[in-house]
Amino acid sequence: MRAVVFERYGERAEVREVAEPGPPAGGVVVRVEATGLCRSDWHGWMGHDPDIVLPHVPGHELAGVVEAVGAGVTNWRVGDRVTAPFVCACGSCADCAAGDHQVCARQTQPGFTHWGSFAEYVALEHADVNLVAVPEELSYTTAAGLGCRFATAFRAVVAQGRVAAGEWVSVYGCGGVGLSAVMIAVAAGARVVAVDTAPGALDLARKFGAAHGVDARDGADTAQAVREATGGGAHLSLDALGSPATAAASVAGLRRRGRHVQVGLLPAAAGTAALPMDRVIGWELEILGSHGMAAHAYPPMMEMVRGGVLRPDLLVTSTIPLDAAPAALAAMGTAAGSGVTVILPGADARS
Incomplete structure (x- = not known):
């Protein structure tokens, strides 16, 4: 063959x-x-x-x-x-x-x-x-x-993330997993903020129902942008890319008692993600993984x-x-x- x-x-x-x-x-x-x-x-x-x-x-x-x-x-x-x-x-x-x-x-x-x-x-x-x-x-x-x-995104949004209608969901990275997550969250009745460095990817996210697109180029404070777009932070956030920066920003962009789901792989070569654990404790945030x-x-x-x-x-x-x-x-x-x-x-x- x-x-x-x-x-x-x-x-x-x-x-x-x-x-x-x-x-x-x-x-x-x-x-x-x-x-x-x-x-x-x-x-x-x-x-x-x-x-x-x-x-x-x-x-x-x-x-x-x-x-x-x-x-x-x-x-x-x-x-x-x-x-x-x-x-x-x-x-x-x-x-x-x-x-x-x-x-x-x-x-x-x-x-x-x-x-x-x-x-x-x-x-x-x-x-x-x-x-x-x-x-x-x-x-x-x-x-x-x-x-x-698609199945990975479905479980991350629905089962692990426990998405609910009317919630704000932020999605970091609008490749295949991220765009799937956007589509699934919108179908569940959530409002989505998509974050990516590629204008074309953000255009697709909007096409699939994202309410806002955040351009992550040029050192943008994406967590702050998500908090502003959602009126205080996302209820649920997914790092669909997998990098120390996107994982940390995903957590930092949550509102109190929000839920972060890590979907994108973080290989050892990328370094360790420094998550704001003081906020995780003080705001009772949830940190979850999702694997297929x-x-x-x-x-x-x-x-x-x-x-x-x-x-x-x-x-x-x-x-x-x-x-x-x-x-x-x-x-x-x-x-x-x-x-x-x-x-x-x-x-x-x-x-």
């Missing part, structure tokens, strides 16, 4: 022929019809993830068709249209028994713990626990973004997508062939993000 492979961190990947994977026991092989290009893939390419073993194939946001089924799989057949969360749970540990598959102690992650979906085929473990059916009316291109960015969403939690989100309440298809701003993926991956470190790019690995890939 053809796949995007890199052999050294931070050096240009290339598309080459590699061996096709076989289905693991309890797992499946999926023919990848579409796979999202995510900033987490860039972090992996840069060497920020300790699970990666070189040479490596990145990619963790995928949708496609079951190509082969391993021994022990009972719920899936060849030909099924599927997607999966980027955290593939074991289904049998204490965390999974509690329903917390997204923090499974024995989790695997395509594109990190093993070769991923920037390829024509990808292997996924524990299929009966992790696969999610893709309805016929949902395109592969749209479904590809659900397993990481379990497959069993997808139905409410999928129903909102099928009903047109949520429109993840509008987040996709470009599709590219597999051959263009290495350059697009490298560009994520310097180019301002604007919407979601989806890779179509097959020559006959259909959206």
Whole structure:
């Protein structure tokens, strides 16, 4: 099969022929019809993830068709249209028994713990626990973004953030996760302040319902801008980018008893985030993490997508062939993000 492979961190990947994977026991092989290009893939390419073993194939946001089924799989057949969360749970540990598959102690992650979906085929473990059916009316291109960015944002806003109608929500970083969070918060009846350095990203945030956009360029005090726009601070704030500056500003822009959800990765190379803990104590702020969403939690989100309440298809701003993926991956470190790019690995890939 053809796949995007890199052999050294931070050096240009290339598309080459590699061996096709076989289905693991309890797992499946999926023919990848579409796979999202995510900033987490860039972090992996840069060497920020300790699970990666070189040479490596990145990619963790995928949708496609079951190509082969391993021994022990009972719920899936060849030909099924599927997607999966980027955290593939074991289904049998204490965390999974509690329903917390997204923090499974024995989790695997395509594109990190093993070769991923920037390829024509990808292997996924524990299929009966992790696969999610893709309805016929949902395109592969749209479904590809659900397993990481959209589902991650949905859980961060709805489950962890406990968003409520009428609340103010601030979103730091309007890439794929941030724009998803904007759309989801607006659908929940919240008012959103979007923060980014890219005018194009802020324009998209407004398109998806953000009431205000804050330009974070030139050393702007974004926390103060959020407090002014919301009349005292956000009830809920998400750092969807992942940097010491955005994490600290997200907390500082909250009102009393507000909730901060950290979604964007903070790799060690970025430094430690200095959060205003005196304010956290004095104002009884909540500091929460959010890490994907379990497959069993997808139905409410999928129903909102099928009903047109949520429109993840509008987040996709470009599709590219597999051959263009290495350059697009490298560009994520310097180019301002604007919407979601989806890779179509097959020559006959259909959206």
